[in-house]
Amino acid sequence: MKKNHILSLAFAGGLLLGGCQADQKKAENSSLSVSDPVQEKVNQYDHFTLTADLSHLSENQKKMIPLLIQVAEIMDDIFWQEAYGDKNALLEPLSPAEKAYAVINYGPWDRLENNKPFIQGVGEKPKGANYYPADMTKEEFEKSSASDINSLYTMVRRGEDGNLVAIPYHEFFKAQTEEAAQLLEQAADLAEDKGFQKYLQLRAKALRADEYFESDLAWMDMKDNMIDLVVGPIETYEDKLFGNKASHEAYVLIKDMEWSKKLAKFASFLPELQSNLPVAEAYKKEEAGTDSDLNAYDVVYYAGDCNAASKTIAINLPNDEKVQLEKGTRRLQLKNAMKAKFDKIMLPIASALIVEEQRSNVTFDAFFANTMFHEVAHGLGIKNTINNKGMVRAALKEHASALEEGKADILGLYMIDQLHAKGELEGEMKDYYTTFLAGIFRSVRFGAASAHGVANMIRFNYFKEFGAFSKDEATGLYRVNYEKMEEAVNALSEKILTLQGNGDYDGVAALVEKSGKISPELQADLDKLSELNIPKDVVFQQGIKELGL
Template sequence: MKKTLFSLAPLALVLMGCSEPQTTTQNPDSGQQNNYELVEGAEQRLDIYTPYQLKTDLSHLSNEQKKMVGLLIDASKIMDNLFWQQAFPGDKQKLLNQVEEKAREFTVINYGPWDRLNNNQPFLTGFEDKPAGANFYPADMTKTEFENAELANKDSLYTLLRRNDEGELKTVAYSEAYKESLTKAADLLRQAADLAENKDFSEYLRLRADAFLSNEYQPSDMAWMDMTGNDIDVVIGPIENYEDHLFGYKTAFESYVLIKDKAWSQRLEKYAEYLPQLQEGLPVEPAYKAEKPGANAQLNAYDVVYYAGHSNAGSKTIAINLPNDEEVQLEKGTRRLQLKNAMQAKFDKILVPIAAQLIVPEQREDITFNAFFANTMFHEVAHGLGIKNTLNDKGTVRSALKEHASALEEGKADILGLYMVTQLFEQGVLAEGELKDYYTTFMASIFRSVRFGASSAHGKANMIRFNYFADAGAFDRNASGQYAINMDKMREAMNSLSEKILTLQGDGDYNGVAELVATLGVVSPQLKADLDKLTDAGIPVDVTFDQGKEVLGL
């Protein structure tokens, strides 16, 4: 693998100004204090995010519950700082102090000098390509060196790779590497647990606090699955592995503080009972759908009041399907959380304007929020379908497919989500609107997500699906660059792509997935020209949040 050491002359990054151990490359000229400047062409990227105030009605919460929300936000801020350390091997504050004012907010949104929605290209002078392994591994470590190292827990979700005094690789548990910060976060979670009115939520918070210090997260994941009656929730800790583009092993710190929308949650309850039959009906050979995930799937809607760390970096998540632990999934299923206020923001500010540019006029009326909500929800539900372990003793799908696992999994969730919508609509379970609403909204959403770029698992998954649909004739493009959905061909493509992805996962076919990504995970010149129209029209790529205790009046 090409080494990706930072080229920092005349100014180098220095170690993080914190107590946690970090490994970075330093430059002897690091004493110089020159400012970083935007690289050529980067200035036009500074306005790709549109602001949105993140709040909701808290009037139904007690005073103790409001205090608890404040404590959870404080703990989330610690997760935010820890993610900076994982994503950027340098001193956050020094970087921000030396960035031109007009680029500072963009640097904060990206958690470093690399543009997350432009394939992680550096937008500041003095930086080379972002290391594929972020700051989870030494920047000079090769894949071969890692694979040859005989180290326990080297592929653990919760360890860093560092070098000892002899320059050899060693592992450092998150609980040790970030001990001071995680101890503070654990204390805040325990304070919140003392205020929690829901017993199960209090138990989860205490177990999560223990996990910060023990590096054992499964007990708290199990406890999180047992919660059903809590009005407040928090998803916090090292969770997703998207930041690790080298192997896809290491999890990044993040947090969401959530308030349940009871009315919308009640609307979703009925869908969970159909999951076993949907698993059985997947368009693939029986062996690839033989697993039976836990039946206690929960579907709920929430308003988010705080994002932190990985969840706040670049494109913002609008729905969650967790836990990722395969053992927990098989025993207890997963929880699917729909982030309704963030979803509404993206629909209003991004999806509708995109449709006005790229969907033929006669199909624009088929773009609806209900369809967008349902497609997003069933994307998360679909993560629980299919198969988690390979059929040929290659271990879990995630470990077998390595750095390609996340993109393929997101592609599976997208296409199986549409499959589920189709099945439930035709059974009369999903009764709102018409089926064409879901297909047309799905197509418009591809344009939205492709703009996230190839460094995003979601962006890459959408590139693959767009090109697969194009080859299958699932849509037509007119001379004005507007797209019309062909429902029959899109349905055929949906089924065949579902079968292909599920088979690749079940076989743990690393080379097959790599070929799929290489051939279809690209943006053609024609698609790029169409996407450029969105930029020219001033349509934002994503949202950024004005959030916190002051915004909430706490």
């Protein structure tokens, strides 16, 4: 079995410890913050051990998990190459604190501070990460006639003649993808659920050929498997030059059958919610697949893109619009990771920034619902422009991901309002709105460098202008205006859906330029949270040992 480089390096940096040891180490590290600013950055992350109840799994299922974790470790190695390059060359000369923080960030750039370098002598992070030659310009790329240069699954390099060439992932990462494919086939031999077995076999085939459609369909068809695996090149956030290149990642998951049963009914409301969207008819004419489902999981392993700095707590996949239109998507809520963030981060933020009389409206149930319906909302709206500009993602280029995340955030809250009015959701809307605002403060601490960060800032600034919340000058605390919040949700929903449907690249670019940045006033509030030692995110102690295997 390959060693888990993330864990071994993090331990070397004194980063990941369990139980009381973690608290003791954190206290010790805090005394280093004055003399070691990088250690202070490491201390922004609290510690959490990923575990799950495996007692209901069969012996074969327990044997599968180590194989799936090995696959995830391979995805981790590949993502290092995509995000930075030679991991070992970077880490070898670093101090323990620098090494630990580089492991968290998959490189020498701080993802929570707009990719600012934290290693002396390191320049700015290339917008195209390591997917493109460092000396390549946007203009050169756009003029190139190289085959498959725009593919999600190619690395762009220079050929012998100096011109750009596209190398398929399965060739560029041949040794790693073949090893991962063989491990998937070994896991498939142990699978007792036929649907999961088929998916693992097809995913192995996909890794060898960079053709994921059939395996995505197979993943959509799985309903009863208790173990799940999300693996491969998936999201395009890392490529900030064009948003063209998909990054490798993996999650190993254990399904929470009881919670999943509670969520199953909500997918059936998608057609009705689509038809009621607060936008002109032309922008909601598509009918997404209704085979979508919602499930809750305990995640037992993160690797690659999803593990870089701020950790994903919910998943909405596949991204392929063809699969979405034919089958819909699956929404996976990572319950144990979500609860960790709520307890360790959300509640302290509410105490620090929300007026006292509204703090009780920040609840885990509302946080869970806001996160869940964000993922559901990816399936609403429109995938193709209404004016023959092609797919929305292609028309909006590097801004597509940010606007799509903004759409999901705002339409998720719109859906909650609609379902609450129908009596399908418990609790008060005040809980969902107040928790939503506290969630923005949690998320914007990750900075505005990512698609999610830009989306957060657009929403925050739009709500501020709309009067959906106000800030008390005397106390510096925020108060939600519930009536204005509902109006702002509908107005921003319409704006985003219209920009997407029109494929309005210039309009989105102007919106990002105007509202996609953190203001000095907001930064002062975020600094307050850091002064109170409220963690920005979590790091995971994870692996076979933690699972008792």
